[in-house]
Amino acid sequence: MLTSQRKALILDRLRWDGQVIAKVLADELDLSEDTIRRDLREMAAEKLLKRVHGGALPLSPELPDFTARQTVSSDAKRRLGTYAAKMIQPGQTVFLDGGTTNAEIARQLPKDLAATIVTHSPTIAGELEHHPAAEVILIGGKLYKHSMVATGAAAMAMIASIRADIFFLGVTAIHPARGFSTGDFEEAAIKRHIAHCSAETYVLATGEKLDAASPYQILPMKDVSGLVVPSDIAEESLAPYRETELALLLA
Amino acid sequence: MLTSQRKALILDRLRWDGQVIAKVLADELDLSEDTIRRDLREMAAEKLLKRVHGGALPLSPELPDFTARQTVSSDAKRRLGTYAAKMIQPGQTVFLDGGTTNAEIARQLPKDLAATIVTHSPTIAGELEHHPAAEVILIGGKLYKHSMVATGAAAMAMIASIRADIFFLGVTAIHPARGFSTGDFEEAAIKRHIAHCSAETYVLATGEKLDAASPYQILPMKDVSGLVVPSDIAEESLAPYRETELALLLA
DNA sequence: CATATTCGTGCAAATTCCTGCAGGAAGCAG
DNA sequence: CTGCTTCCTGCAGGAATTTGCACGAATATG
Numbered sequence: 001m002l003t004s005q006r007k008a009l010i011l012d013r014l015r016w017d018g019q020v021i022a023k024v025l026a027d028e029l030d031l032s033e034d035t036i037r038r039d040l041r042e043m044a045a046e047k048l049l050k051r052v053h054g055g056a057l058p059l060s061p062e063l064p065d066f067t068a069r070q071t072v073s074s075d076a077k078r079r080l081g082t083y084a085a086k087m088i089q090p091g092q093t094v095f096l097d098g099g100t101t102n103a104e105i106a107r108q109l110p111k112d113l114a115a116t117i118v119t120h121s122p123t124i125a126g127e128l129e130h131h132p133a134a135e136v137i138l139i140g141g142k143l144y145k146h147s148m149v150a151t152g153a154a155a156m157a158m159i160a161s162i163r164a165d166i167f168f169l170g171v172t173a174i175h176p177a178r179g180f181s182t183g184d185f186e187e188a189a190i191k192r193h194i195a196h197c198s199a200e201t202y203v204l205a206t207g208e209k210l211d212a213a214s215p216y217q218i219l220p221m222k223d224v225s226g227l228v229v230p231s232d233i234a235e236e237s238l239a240p241y242r243e244t245e246l247a248l249l250l251a
Numbered sequence: 252m253l254t255s256q257r258k259a260l261i262l263d264r265l266r267w268d269g270q271v272i273a274k275v276l277a278d279e280l281d282l283s284e285d286t287i288r289r290d291l292r293e294m295a296a297e298k299l300l301k302r303v304h305g306g307a308l309p310l311s312p313e314l315p316d317f318t319a320r321q322t323v324s325s326d327a328k329r330r331l332g333t334y335a336a337k338m339i340q341p342g343q344t345v346f347l348d349g350g351t352t353n354a355e356i357a358r359q360l361p362k363d364l365a366a367t368i369v370t371h372s373p374t375i376a377g378e379l380e381h382h383p384a385a386e387v388i389l390i391g392g393k394l395y396k397h398s399m400v401a402t403g404a405a406a407m408a409m410i411a412s413i414r415a416d417i418f419f420l421g422v423t424a425i426h427p428a429r430g431f432s433t434g435d436f437e438e439a440a441i442k443r444h445i446a447h448c449s450a451e452t453y454v455l456a457t458g459e460k461l462d463a464a465s466p467y468q469i470l471p472m473k474d475v476s477g478l479v480v481p482s483d484i485a486e487e488s489l490a491p492y493r494e495t496e497l498a499l500l501l502a
Numbered sequence: 503c504a505t506a507t508t509c510g511t512g513c514a515a516a517t518t519c520c521t522g523c524a525g526g527a528a529g530c531a532g
Numbered sequence: 533c534t535g536c537t538t539c540c541t542g543c544a545g546g547a548a549t550t551t552g553c554a555c556g557a558a559t560a561t562g
Contacts, residue, residue: 017362019253032542052255053549122373122389129399138373138401140391140409148380150389158391158405283552304508304559509558
């Protein structure tokens, strides 16, 4: 194992577990504690972590609960969310994909809107706790931790039994030629499946997602009904999309 | 547990509960009281808290606001959660019912525990986001807002395909003669269904739930394997339960 | 005032840390 | 290929930190 691999692993571990213990890691990687300690010392000097007796901690320890909860959404995302929420008519069935942008839709939803919201994200379902008028259908399955959505055969089957009027698809990248894409194969498959089970598909995207491509295509441009982008986006970056069939909506 | 983590935990606890008791903390973290006392002394020297006989208090007694208060678990609930988390063995499949007490189990689960956690509560699924070793299966269905759990035929069907080793059942009331009960018919039905699909069923209960009854029975006393209650509960209130078959576990 | 906790200090054992050093692998020039 | 340098790693041993325990003092409680 290379030093830099080890250091990357340490950072990863810090991010997920919130701690690294020298002895444990040495044991696990079958290295002497000294080596680990050396790594930790160096990384502390590079301000990548905080060295403490026995191991190391992340620099900005994400305090449990309260700091994590108050996720601040950018102004652009909130505007996208508000716009999308207004697209939803009473009585409609809406499928909300996972992701922070779609969470913003849930948050901006009028409290008295009587619509059916389907989602495979427990996070988004949680946002809808205090929307008494909304009927929420939760899609079950094996939870894919990275993006916190239910996946797998069970999820696919449950999705197949639902036909939504609108699907708000979350993507990581949009490219005029390569369509809508994301970083995980399984995730791409399930998103595609949802789109096929829905009458219309819309994508909300902040500027930095445009003209980028991720490894796995979800859908080509033509399979998406509309793209919602912040209104303050540069006109020239939109030009390639004006030539496609999809509707460009400015929020 | 690293020293600085302990200190962070103490600060956190102070902020949310408004107090820290040396003995309780020592018990909970499985450390000597001396160690805790030392921490408190050092932190008092750093002006991070106010040392008092028996424990410590925050420097500026800012009372926690209401919304915060609700997410705070009482000391008793946290102890119940910790106890239950320790009952779970690596490799087991555990079904976690909804409710704040069961959320505490999820929160207290060791980050590196490789177990399968099944739940029909999006809230609890959310708590497990940063438990990389745990496999989380989310049960889908129509979301019942009052208690935030998936219900209905879809949920029932998905549950039927799973056989858990342990089911931690959440209830609103426990009565020696009338068994375990809750306030909603549909909820009672689904909880009963889960219990029947699990090898063992355990209930975690704080004192105020004992000797109370809600309209809809979930299970009679004899169908539950064990009842976990806080250890500081009055012995006479436990007497009626000692005569039943279920195991009484003191957390 | 009597009793039970809780506190603080000194101390010993265990753990963790750091420094210096040596062996081995990789790269490179001659 | 040889010799040199550089980097990484493990190890020894002395320093520093942490932890639990014992015992007498201080503090709460009734």
